[in-house]
Amino acid sequence: MAETPVLITENDITIAADVEITGGKAVILISGWSGTRYGPQRILWRTAKALAMTGYSTLRLDFRGRGDSPGNPNDTTLDCMIDDVSMAVKWLKINHGITDISLVGICSGANVALGVASLHKEVSKVVCWSILPFMEDKAKAAKQGTPRKQMLIGYMKKIFRIETWKKLLRGEANVGGAMKTLAKDKEGNDLEKERKKSKRIITKELAGYTGQILFIFGENDPEAAGSGAFFTEWAKKNKIAYQIIQIKGAPHNFYTASWTADVVEKTSMWITEENTRG
């Protein structure tokens, strides 16, 4: 078996997807805010492949206005993305009779996954890779994340180490580009931040969620400490079964083959293992 590309259409919205139907349970793989359905280092493609080998059906999709899907990128909001994944949930049910669905999302895709889980009770498991708090919870999460500040100070020290600059100058790296990338706000400009706000309070609507959530963070992701602390408190308060795994040494995007393989393996194992809710 291999993936088949499909176009899923509902109410004049079309999304591009790749589907592999191998069993009665399915996993939908969700990219980040600006990403494609294969993900960085093809991590979403790799996870789909690993899950298909264990008998899970998989579906990877491009949000409207992203990847191959039609639409104006500037019109795509967090709520649109939740609608797009909801379309995929319905498509799997109508076309393949699949009602047991898990979601795997990276960065903003993880927020989308929680938004979808709050709407569709058939979502039994959610895996959130490098999730950031929802926009309305940013300030609170930042207060909980003192280690992030320490990590940023550590980053700054490393930036100004003489060896780093020697390496930079010896090589042919675009220094300006590298600094721009490092300084970039992951959430984008003000307009983009606005588009990332949901009209719903998803964390409230998800209270009492009976499925399970796995959070995976990179140990060296400066956002992880605050975000992890925030979602831990939220899950405990709302009696939601959750687990947190850290990938040793990894930053936000798990950029090596080894970190990527680790994330894929831990995700696949957690999804395929029997219900561990206590």
Next chain:
Amino acid sequence: MKLEIVNGIHTTQYMPITSNGKGILVIPALFDEKRSSHRAVATFCDALSKVGYFVIHADLTGTGNSQSDMQELKKGQWIDDINGLINTMEEYEITLIAIRCGALFAANADLNKLKKMILCQPIINGANMIKQMKTRRMVQNSVTGEAPIIDEYELDGEILSTDLYTELSEMTMPATAPINYKILQFSFNTRVMADFQKLNNMWGGNDDKIKPYIHEPFWNSHSPGEYTDLVKIITDEVI
């Protein structure tokens, strides 16, 4: 638009409402640049179909949405992919648009059946590209934390087969221009113009063959937008 597997390769095909009988084959950038530029490329593919072109945007084997893995690829696979795609478009007068490292492989394919090729900020030497990618990663490592474990043949988080890595590190642009061509520069990095000039001299082209567009590199990580400038540049160059 439709999604179709052609010769085992994932393609996105943009169909014109009224065809002008001309086709465009787009060979994207590779590695992380492919992902970062995906939306920009999809946007100009769609725009070209609206002015009458049949456009194929392909994911070479082991990249993007295509099956397989770079670790499984044999020497010559990507060039075979490109040749195979050209053969499926025989009924059209074909223009090739190739981007970054995709341009390096495309220029080494069999392009005799094509009308012309447009190379967007092409990589002209595989070994130099590998060196730059490793330097960029070293900078990232320096800032992120302890240096991570990286495979000897790993580039941008993907492990290449020995065959593919060797092929890439030995690959350069062909000594003679395969067909009529245009080289487009799309970044603030003006240092590359000297390399493009050298390539143009080797291929015996006049100054019109290189066009420097000062433009934010669309293959670097960014939030997708409407790409109005890029669409206009590509459409003008194709037409």
